[in-house]
Each structure stands twice: as structure tokens, then as C-alpha cells.
Amino acid sequence: MLEISKKLEDVLNRALVKIFPKEDRSNKTSSILSGTKLLPASKPEFGDFQINCALPLAKEIKQPPRQIAQQIANHLQKDNDYLQICNAPIVAGPGFINISINSKTLISEIYVRLNDERLGIPLKEFSTVKKEEKNNNRVIIDFSSPNIAKEMHVGHLRSTIIGDSLARVLEFCGYEVLRINHVGDWGTQFGMLITHLKEVIPEALYTKDVVEISDLVNFYRQAKKRFDEDPVFQNKSRSEVVNLQTGHQDSLIAWQLLCNQSRKEFQKIYDRLDIKLTERGESFYNNLLVDVINDLKNKDLLINDQGAQCVFLDGFVGKDGKPQPIIIQKSDGGFNYATTDLAAIKYRLAPPPNGDGAVRLIYVTDAGQASHFFGVFQIAKLAKWIPIDCQVEHVPFGLVQGDDGKKLKTRSGETIRLVELLDEAIQRAKTDLIDRLKTESRSENESFINKVSTTVGIAAIKYADLSQNRISNYQFSFNKMLSLQGNTAPYLLYALVRIAGISRKGGDLNVESQNILFNEPQEWNLIRKLLQLDSVIAEVEKELLPNRLCGYLFELSQIFNRFYDQIPVLKANEPSRTSRLALCSITAETLKLGMNLLGIPTLERM
RNA sequence: GGGGCUGUAGCUCAGUUGGAUAGAGCGACGGUUUCCUAAACCGUAGGUCGUGGGUUCAAGUCCCGCCAGCCCCGCCA
Incomplete structure (x- = not known):
């Protein structure tokens, strides 16, 4: 209904200009009117849209709010565009204007969706002004990001599932999405892993594919245990880190071996979850880290504090009340995660070929990292790595x-x-x-x-x-998520199964009739809910909250189940039978699309 | 000490730029099936929106104070 609401907003603005000529408006009046919008009705019984501006205007122009509302309503009724789309506006309560779409318009919207794969949802338009130098529809979503040589655990669940769903939504909207798996494939822990590997399975370094480290978690534990207990092992591990960073051949082979093994394990999970990711781990940024330091140094952002290269930001205060640094380079010359994250931001926003040229960066990580990202984003801003028309956002989630x-x-x-x-x-x-x-x-x-x-x-x-x-x-509760009642996957899947059942029993869901007709309130409720899909998707795209889509699909399923329960489809006479089949068809397509955007497969029978 | 997030029905949670009588689901209680999968549908009960102020015609929503829980805060990511 986004199109309709846009048209109605134009109508509304025309009316408001006529009633309140721009030159006569006080500052307050014009600020109220410029913020005036057509809002979705707060309750179904109020129709489809409501206009609330009469209430705040009342005091300013010293007229009763209902009188103002009536005046606006009168103007709307004189507008031909309005009359084509809507029923007569109703002034209600203290001064609300309720608007409902007329049945002719609703039915024509149903026709539009019947044979449209995208269910009437347009692709987002992107300006092509700077097309050569930038991919102005390119978004990077950084999610999942497990650590090499460790197993994926619950902690990765949310990032992986939420990130994938956001990627699907943005892809559907028309963005080019890079799904980046920022795996932990670099750093000091590889010292002990490589040392352990060289000692336990030395032949792995010289013969290809000879070894399967079947239980990487155990392997990691063993290495960690030795590291904690054996000082000789510790020393070897430390020098192994240096070997790796300076590119020693067998250290790199060992590192590759560990990464490959992990990759295989991760892939099994991603396959089961049907999630696609492009791996680009921390090691990718390794040779970009020095540039980060140099660039920050040139911009006078770095301060040497106790041997470490730091950035001090306003508002970052430590336990003792002193300003607190963000360390970019450790006192031993090593880099840490802030450095890598900065290099990643810089690279992802920089134009090709030296970067991804993305316009929006999305980080799906737990809420505990909020202050880290806040700091890193601040630094990137100060370093001018974030172009004005680009967005960088942390999408946090709870435990x-x-x-x-x-x-x-x-x-x-x-x-x-x-x-x-x-x-x-x-x-x-x-x-x-x-x-x-x-x-x-x-x-x-x-x-x-x-x-x-x-x-x-x-x-x-x-x-x-x-x-x-x-x-x-x-x-997290298995009982609740698997429950057949309530806002759960099985409930939604069941609604689809019911529609598939109708189809199996002889209902042709491929409706081409031009003679569609509705009489029952359950039908109109379903139609109205179906037409909300586009605005829900637009909202998820903007707010990055997949639960809004879930809520919508649940409501749709509820309304469909009510319809299914109370309104016969197959046994109805024509044209009701075909009309109702059309609703079933669009409901099924809407649920399938919605579930697909959530990354959830559907069933015909269950 | 500083910062962040959270606090809504017995439980789990929605609540979109401030709008009409605060909504679901579960659980509880009661009802519905010769009919497209009853894995459903209909109804009843259940609330001082943590708390105290403030702004506003209007506050769960915005501002300030307080309380409670969780999380983060120098060389781990």
C-alpha cells in the first residue's frame, strides 16, 4: 500500500496548502503541517489511514480540533484523486480523520499481486550519478564470524541467523549485498596451534591432505593446555607467531591446514542452515594495518601512551576518571582488533580497485561490543574514511x-x-x-x-x-519454538500447508479470472493484511529489525486461519470460489516470500 | 567511577515520527468438528507500562532524577 499512501499524501498536502496558505502560516503551524503525514490507522476499526494534525493545530490557530478536521475532510472529498481511492473520510474522536480505501482500489491491488513474483513490491531505485566510481547500491553485512580452530556455538547463532535474514531482505530490495564472514583466522592463538600441530602431526606439513583434525576443539584444548603449563612450549609458540607473520613457508602451510579444517566444519553448519557467506577473515587486512597506523599518524590522531599508539576520544573515560585510550598499536608493535576493524572499514568504503566501494556497512554482533564499535566508528570518522553519503552501523543483539x-x-x-x-x-x-x-x-x-x-x-x-x-x-526454549501454537515457525508453516491442501483438493491457485468479488469481512481483513507487505519490508530494510517481518507473517497467518475456519473456499459458488482461491494464492506467496526473507524453508505437507 | 542495554498481564514478548479504550502468544477457565489437515477457530479472566518528577491538548513512547537486572571499560576479539 506504499504507492497508495504516497498518492494520498500528495492529496493531503494539496488540501493543506489550500486550507492553510503557506504565506499565512505561523512558524509553529508550518512545522506542524510539514510534519503532517498520513499514518497507518492505529486500529483496524479506524480504517486504513489516519490524519492527526487537527489536534496540534487547534491550540495554535484557535479553532476546535473537530472543526479543523472537518475542514480537511471536506477538501479531501472534493479531490478526484482521493475519491478514486478512498471512501468518504470520517472525523472521529477529538479530531482524528479516519480514511479507508474503497473496495474497488483494494481489488485492483489484488489483481496486481496475482501474477507478480515480487507481489507488487518495486525494486529500490539507486541514483546512478557516480556509478563509475562507486557501487552505490552495495552493502556489506558482516556477520557470523566464528574463530578458526574453535567450534561454532550458541554465541554465533544470533549473528548468523539475523545477519542472513537482513542480507536476504536487502538483496530483495535491490541492494548488492556482500555477506562477509570476518572469521578469526589470525592472531596470537595460532602460535600455539601451529606449534602443537608440528609436534603432533608433523607429516601434515609435507604431504597434502594427509590429515584430518577430526576434533578441532580437542586439538585447541590440548594446545591451550600445553601453552598454559609448559614454558618451553610457550616460547616456541611465541616465535611461531613471528614466523607466521613474517611468512615462513611451513608456518603458513600449518596455518592453512588449520583454516581449511575449520572451514569444512563451518561449512557443514552453513549448509544445514542454508546460509551463504564469503569468507574474508582478519588475515585479509594484515598488510593494510600499517597504512591504518600511518594514516592516523599523518592526521595527528595518534598519541603515544606508555609505548602504545592510541587514539583518545571525547567521552571515553576510564575507571579512574582519566581519558581512556583506544589502542591501535600495542607497545610491542603488534596490532589488535581495533586496528583490524579500522582497516576493514577503510577498505570496505574505499573505491575499487583498492576497496569494496560500499555505501552501507552493517555489523551484526552482540550488544557487548557496542562501545568498541562506537569508538572504532568515531575514529574512522575523524580519519575521514567514511564518505558523507555512506552509513556505518552496528546492529547489536542480546544474549x-x-x-x-x-x-x-x-x-x-x-x-x-x-x-x-x-x-x-x-x-x-x-x-x-x-x-x-x-x-x-x-x-x-x-x-x-x-x-x-x-x-x-x-x-x-x-x-x-x-x-x-x-x-x-x-x-531459548525448545518447547516454545517447536510449539504448534502461538508465534512460532510451525504455526506459520501450518498455514501454508492448509493452502497447499486446498490446492491438492482441486483448488486452482493460478487465478486468471477478471471477475473477482468479495463480500465477507474475513475476506477484507485478509486483503488489507496482504497489502501491508511492502511497507513491512521497507521498515525492515530501514530499521534492520527482522522481528517486524515475523510479527507481520504471524498476524497474516492468524487472519488467514480465521478466514479458513469461517469461510468455505472449495465449496463456495462462483465468483466467490475463484476470488477466495485468489486470496489463498496471494497468502501462500506472501508467506513463502516472507519466510524466504527470514531464511526459512517451507513445506507442502507436514 | 564512566558508558550501554533492559524493566509492559502469572510466564515469554509486541508496541513504527508522541495519538483514540495499552496488544499478542503461552498458561488458566469455558465452548466449537457429518465440512478444504482441530497443529485450527470462538469466548472469559488477567495491567499503577520499575519508580518519582517534568514537557504536551495528548506520554509505555520525549527530558531529568532514582531503583533493579545484565553487559562493556589499556595493550584478547
Whole structure:
């Protein structure tokens, strides 16, 4: 309904100019009127849109608000564009104007969506002014980012799922999205890993693919244990770090081996989750770090503090009340994560071929890193690496908590592996399904059961995460996410299954009739909800909050279920039968598109 | 000490630039099936929006104070 609301806004502005000529407006009046917009109705019974400006105007121009509202309403009614789209405006309450779209317009909107893959949602338009020098629709989303030689755990869950969904939404809108996996593939921990590898599996360095480090986590633990306990090992590890950084052949081979092994493990998870990422780890920025230091130095931003190269920012104060530095280069000459992040910002925004030339950078990491990113963004701004028309934003999310409200851990207090989480969700979905088949005396083959439980399990995990406002902490519960009632993946999937059922029983969802007609309130409710899709997607694109899309899909499913329950489709007479099939068809397409944007697969039967 | 996030029904959470009687779901209680998958639908009960001020015609929403919980704060990422 974005198009319609745009048209109506023009109509509204024309009316306001006529009633309140610009030259007669006081400052306050003009500020009220310039902020005046057509708002979506706060409740369905108020229609589709509302206009509220009569209330703030009342005091300023000393007229009763209802009188002002009536005046605006009268002007709207005289406007031909308005009359084509809407029913007569209604002045309500203390001075609200309620507007509802007429059925002719609603039906023509339904026709538009019937045979449109994008369901009437236009691609975003990008200015092409500087096309040669910049990819002005290129966005980088930095998400997932596990560490090499460690296993993915719950901590990576939210970043991965939320980042993927945001990427899908922006891609659908027309952005060119670079999905960057900023893996931890560099740094001091590789010293001990390489040293350990050389000692335990030395042949790995000289023969290709001879070794599978099947349990990297254990391998990491062993290395860490030796590092903590054995001073000789410690020294070897430290010099190994230097070897690696100076590019010694066998150190690099060992490093590659570890990275490849990890990559394989990560990929298994990404495949199961159907998530695509381009790996570009910390090591990528290694040879750009010196430039970061030099550039900051040239811009007089660096201060030597106790041997470390630091940037001091306003508002950063330490425990003792003294200004607190952000360390860019350690006193031993080494770099840290602020340095890498700065190099990444610089590279991602710089024009090709020496950069990505992106216009929007999005970092999907936990909220704990908020102040780190705030500081790093500040520095990048001071260094003038962020062009005016570019946006750099941190998209934070809260902790994953268990039922007890504490950070999610296993019973023995260990971090939960992501694989186990997925397996358990699928297993539970399977148990539920088998129980259900029994009570319904249905029989299904093994492959059906596996497919459904896998889809439902993964969908449940993703949806549970996405459906919550990402900023607050999120309470993880298998029971809730797999529940067949409420705002859950299974509930949404079921709505789609019902539509597929109608199709199987002879309902042709490929509606081409030009004779569509609606009479029932349940039909109109469904239509109105269907037409909100475009504004919901626009909102997610702007606010980067996938839970808004989830909320919408849930409401749509509820309204559809009500419709399904109360309004016969297949048994209805024409033209109602075809008209209702059209609604089923668009509902199905809307749910599929929405779920797809969340990264969740759907089912025909379950 | 400084900074950030959170606080809404018994529980888990929505709540879009400030708008009409604060919304869902779960749980509780009651009802609906010769009919497209009842994994659904309908109804009832349930609230001092942490707290105290302020701004406004209008505050869950904006501003200030306070309380509680979680997180971050020099050479880890």
C-alpha cells in the first residue's frame, strides 16, 4: 500500500496548502503541517489511514480540533484523486480523520499481486550519478564470524541467523549485498596451534591432505593446555607467531591446514542452515594495518601512551576518571582488533580497485561490543574514511539465555555447540511428528518424516530467534519454538500447508479470472493484511529489525486461519470460489516470500 | 567511577515520527468438528507500562532524577 499512501499524501498536502496558505502560516503551524503525514490507522476499526494534525493545530490557530478536521475532510472529498481511492473520510474522536480505501482500489491491488513474483513490491531505485566510481547500491553485512580452530556455538547463532535474514531482505530490495564472514583466522592463538600441530602431526606439513583434525576443539584444548603449563612450549609458540607473520613457508602451510579444517566444519553448519557467506577473515587486512597506523599518524590522531599508539576520544573515560585510550598499536608493535576493524572499514568504503566501494556497512554482533564499535566508528570518522553519503552501523543483539534467565550453557556449565542445538531441535520435531502421526492414524514414509522434522527443527530455531526484538536478550526454549501454537515457525508453516491442501483438493491457485468479488469481512481483513507487505519490508530494510517481518507473517497467518475456519473456499459458488482461491494464492506467496526473507524453508505437507 | 542495554498481564514478548479504550502468544477457565489437515477457530479472566518528577491538548513512547537486572571499560576479539 506504499504507492497508495504516497498518492494520498500528495492529496493531503494539496488540501493543506489550500486550507492553510503557506504565506499565512505561523512558524509553529508550518512545522506542524510539514510534519503532517498520513499514518497507518492505529486500529483496524479506524480504517486504513489516519490524519492527526487537527489536534496540534487547534491550540495554535484557535479553532476546535473537530472543526479543523472537518475542514480537511471536506477538501479531501472534493479531490478526484482521493475519491478514486478512498471512501468518504470520517472525523472521529477529538479530531482524528479516519480514511479507508474503497473496495474497488483494494481489488485492483489484488489483481496486481496475482501474477507478480515480487507481489507488487518495486525494486529500490539507486541514483546512478557516480556509478563509475562507486557501487552505490552495495552493502556489506558482516556477520557470523566464528574463530578458526574453535567450534561454532550458541554465541554465533544470533549473528548468523539475523545477519542472513537482513542480507536476504536487502538483496530483495535491490541492494548488492556482500555477506562477509570476518572469521578469526589470525592472531596470537595460532602460535600455539601451529606449534602443537608440528609436534603432533608433523607429516601434515609435507604431504597434502594427509590429515584430518577430526576434533578441532580437542586439538585447541590440548594446545591451550600445553601453552598454559609448559614454558618451553610457550616460547616456541611465541616465535611461531613471528614466523607466521613474517611468512615462513611451513608456518603458513600449518596455518592453512588449520583454516581449511575449520572451514569444512563451518561449512557443514552453513549448509544445514542454508546460509551463504564469503569468507574474508582478519588475515585479509594484515598488510593494510600499517597504512591504518600511518594514516592516523599523518592526521595527528595518534598519541603515544606508555609505548602504545592510541587514539583518545571525547567521552571515553576510564575507571579512574582519566581519558581512556583506544589502542591501535600495542607497545610491542603488534596490532589488535581495533586496528583490524579500522582497516576493514577503510577498505570496505574505499573505491575499487583498492576497496569494496560500499555505501552501507552493517555489523551484526552482540550488544557487548557496542562501545568498541562506537569508538572504532568515531575514529574512522575523524580519519575521514567514511564518505558523507555512506552509513556505518552496528546492529547489536542480546544474549541467548536459558530457561533460568542466565547465559545458555550445558548442565555441566560448558558452552553449547551449535550442531547439538540443531540436532536436538530436529530430533524433538521428529518425536512430535511421530506422536502426531500415531494419534491421527496417518502413515508416512521415512523420507517424509525426515524432511518434515529437519525443516521444522531448523525453521523453529531460526524463527524463534528472528521473531524477537534482537536488542533484548532472548530466552531459548525448545518447547516454545517447536510449539504448534502461538508465534512460532510451525504455526506459520501450518498455514501454508492448509493452502497447499486446498490446492491438492482441486483448488486452482493460478487465478486468471477478471471477475473477482468479495463480500465477507474475513475476506477484507485478509486483503488489507496482504497489502501491508511492502511497507513491512521497507521498515525492515530501514530499521534492520527482522522481528517486524515475523510479527507481520504471524498476524497474516492468524487472519488467514480465521478466514479458513469461517469461510468455505472449495465449496463456495462462483465468483466467490475463484476470488477466495485468489486470496489463498496471494497468502501462500506472501508467506513463502516472507519466510524466504527470514531464511526459512517451507513445506507442502507436514 | 564512566558508558550501554533492559524493566509492559502469572510466564515469554509486541508496541513504527508522541495519538483514540495499552496488544499478542503461552498458561488458566469455558465452548466449537457429518465440512478444504482441530497443529485450527470462538469466548472469559488477567495491567499503577520499575519508580518519582517534568514537557504536551495528548506520554509505555520525549527530558531529568532514582531503583533493579545484565553487559562493556589499556595493550584478547
